[in-house]
Amino acid sequence: MENLIQKCLYGDLDSDRHLISLFALALASKGSVYIELGVREGHTTKPLYEAAKLNDGHLWSVDINQPTEFKSNDASYTFCQEDSLSFLKNWKSDIKMDVVFVDDWHSYSHVKQQLQFLDQYVGPSSIILLHDLMYGNTDPFYHTDLTLKDGQWADGGPYRAVAELNPQFWEWSTLPWNNGLTILRKKYSNRYHTK
Numbered sequence: 001m002e003n004l005i006q007k008c009l010y011g012d013l014d015s016d017r018h019l020i021s022l023f024a025l026a027l028a029s030k031g032s033v034y035i036e037l038g039v040r041e042g043h044t045t046k047p048l049y050e051a052a053k054l055n056d057g058h059l060w061s062v063d064i065n066q067p068t069e070f071k072s073n074d075a076s077y078t079f080c081q082e083d084s085l086s087f088l089k090n091w092k093s094d095i096k097m098d099v100v101f102v103d104d105w106h107s108y109s110h111v112k113q114q115l116q117f118l119d120q121y122v123g124p125s126s127i128i129l130l131h132d133l134m135y136g137n138t139d140p141f142y143h144t145d146l147t148l149k150d151g152q153w154a155d156g157g158p159y160r161a162v163a164e165l166n167p168q169f170w171e172w173s174t175l176p177w178n179n180g181l182t183i184l185r186k187k188y189s190n191r192y193h194t195k
Contacts, residue, residue, distance in 0.1 A: 004047055015103070015131055017178040019047050022101065025127060025183070026051030031098020032058065037084040037114065038104030039063035042070020044131075048101060052076050062087045063104065085110070088117035096193040097121045103131040106143075108155035115161055123193030124186050133159040134180030142180075158182075 001023075007013075008020045026034060026048050034052045039045055039061045052059040053076045061067070062080045080087055084104050091097075100122065102114060111130070118128055135141050143157040156163075162172055162182060172184040188194070 001050070004050075007043070013043060014179055015044050015181075018131065018175070018181045019044065021175060021181060022129065023047035023051050025129065026099045027054060029099050029125075029127060030055055031126075032056065033095060033098050034059040035097050035100045036061040037063075037087070037100065037102045038131075039065075039067045039070070039079070042067035044101060044103065045070040048099070049074075049077055051099075057098070060087075085113055085117070088114060088121075091117070091121055093120050093192070095121070096123055096126065096195075098126050100126070100128045101131070102128060102158070106132055106152045106157045108157055108160045111158040111161035112164070115165065119186070120192050122186055123195045124188055125195050126186065126193070128184040130158055130162065130182040130184060132157070132179045133162060133174055133182045134176065140174075140176030140180070142174075 004019045004023060007016045022044055034048050034057055036045055036048055036059060045061050045067060049059050058076055060078050060080055062082060062084050064083055066081060100118060122128060133142055135143055142159040143153055144159055146156050148154050162184060169187055170184060171187055172182055175181040
């Protein structure tokens with residue numbers, strides 16, 4: 001835990017200032033099903049994994065590449081080397097996801113598809129955390145550039161996918177540092193998971 005605090009205070013990577021927030025939100029959820037979409041080194045995996053363990057839950061981390069730093073063969077952790085959309089498509093719909101962290105490919109169409117799948121797997125007591133809705137390391141401005149047609153931020157990126165959600169069913173807020181950490185929650189559901 002001390003290492004997470006040090007990274008949060010002094011780290012210079014693009015999600016370091018969110019590590020304690022990730023841990024606190026995941027731990028407070030008292031959930032049992034944790035999903036991480038996008039792993040890279042595994043820096044964000046560590047706080048999610050620790051919260052899952054403390055809650056006697058399980059973390060599934062999903063990426064097309066193996067994590068370069070985080071390794072665990074613990075019963076509380078499963079790494080799935082596949083595309084996140086394939087993973088979500090094959091998830092058992094009767095198993096509710098409690099905490100989902102989304103930080104893989106950031107194009108609008110990709111994140112929109114992820115959110116469409118996640119709508120089936122979360123309820124009002126679940127949270128979806130999304131990284132990178134904002135520009136820069138500390139500038140609190142949302143990615144809204146619709147002129148980008150290719151690549152990671154195409155067509156408005158993850159911000160557009162979240163901003164288009166129906167506010168009757170969804171609410172969200174963004175912590176405005178380190179490219180933003182957005183907390184997304186379904187207000188209620190008359191389909192799928194109602195709690």
